[in-house]
Amino acid sequence: MRIDRITMYRVCNPIKNPYTTAFGTQNAFNSIVVKMESDGLTGWGESCPGGGPAFSPYWDKGCFMLGKDFIVPAILHKEIETPQELQKIMAPIRGNEFAKAAFDVAFWDLLSRKQGISLKKAIGGTKEKAEVGYCFGVLKTFDDLIAGIDKMLKLGYPRIKLKFCPGWECDMLEAVRSVYPDTVFHIDCNSAYTLADLPMLKKLDKYNLAMIEQPLMHDDILDHAKLQKMIGTPICLDESICSLQDARQAIEIGACKYINIKYGRVGGITPSLDIHDLCGEKNIGCWLGGMGESSLGTNVVANLATLPYVNYPSDISPAEKFYVENLGTPVLLTEQYGTYTLRDNPGLDVVANEEVLAKYKQEEAVFA
Ligand SMILES: [Mg+2]
Known part of the structure; x- marks a missing residue:
């Protein structure tokens, strides 16, 4: 070509x-x-x-x-x-x-x-639907967050991700868990902490989170491996995994139990497929993350989320959540919140x- x-x-x-x-x-x-x-x-x-x-x-x-x-x-x-x-x-x-x-x-x-052929077929997607969760950034009050979570759970989202950073930490989780003791939640720290925060990070086990995403430095795997040995909650690496080599080394030293695969962060669909296959081979969980893509990019994420070893709902924000106007057309829409069904049209279909x-x-x- x-x-x-x-x-x-x-x-x-x-x-x-x-x-x-x-x-x-x-x-x-x-x-x-x-x-x-x-x-x-x-x-x-x-x-x-x-x-x-x-x-x-x-x-x-x-x-x-x-x-x-x-x-x-x-x-x-x-x-x-x-x-x-x-x-x-x-x-x-x-x-x-x-x-x-x-x-x-x-x-x-x-x-x-x-x-x-469709992109899904080209990459070997096997699941009928892409399962997706909902993510909340830091809001003004806990009441705003609880009201938002309530709405999203009623719409049908299977899990909720909460951004977590100094000023929006355990008190926030306490408030959320007091209302939703059994809902699947995980937190994303976006590298906000170091091992000096170990006492707080250890306390997180009591909230029964599905995982803690990227608690430590963006380019670290060693300290994550140390932390994983000291806490029960699974660590999910995001920022730290920029290549298949990063994934292999992180898995080898026990730095994570999940990988959030972002096609942008790892260099495209091709390396995403390699990392996905490695996760399957090594019995490490994986799911797909997003960077605020328009429908052009969310369609890529949705296609990747149909891969066989993806075992946790991915991050695909509803088109209407973010943008004033969407760069991609048609806008990726869903008939049922919490899932996307991809059409069987050639290519990316956007x-x-x-x-x-x-x-x-x-x-x-x-x-x-
Ligand atoms: Mg993240």
Whole structure:
């Protein structure tokens, strides 16, 4: 498959309500979007590193430059037959997984459209539906949170994730558990703690959480392994896992019992599949996470969530939760909250809404 033309966009997409986590408060999600064309067909790929190096060392402007200067020149007008071949071409570029992810996804979309099969079929998805949970950021009061949880449980979400950071800790869990003693909850610390917080982290066992996501540093696995030996609640690694090697090493030293696979953080669909297979082989739980993608990206997450070893509801935010306008069309919708059923159309089955893209793009670069 010859890559005839590539268009890159850098986008700042405003959200309806401010979103607060351990990183602070944001009013928009920043992403890069890649449009890849070959032989009259188009593939789209979105990756959402954010507007600053907070979640990872990467951000939208850096990813845009990296793509323009290094990835596009390596693949434009080249014959590339498989996603593995594309990854091999990008391998000499160290790190920069979020930038690579947008190209990897656009290639998968293009390839599966060319083959006339759905992305789900192309990646080996086996589950009929993608099961998803709901995530709450830090809210103003515990009452607001309880009211929100009540609404989401009534809608049918099978589990709730709670962002957890200094100022929104055990008192919050105490309030939540007093109302919902048996509901499946897990917390996401987004690297807010160190082993110096061990007394507090040990107390978390009494809340019977499904898991604690990324309590310690974003690039640590060693301290997580120490912590896992001292607490009963399973640790789930998110930020720490940027590659198959990271996953292998974390599993080998007992740093986690779950991995939150984010296609952006690991460099695309191709490495996500490898990490998923490793989790299955090593009997480690896995599920899919999101970075505030539009429907372009949430559809990727939903497809990955149908893989056979995924054993916990994934994070796919309902389209109406965040954005004023969605970059992807059709918007990923659900008939039943807590699940997504994917249509059996070729490729990603979502394209960019070019009107919306034009409105929120900060930069555009065309290579032909
Ligand atoms: Mg997380």
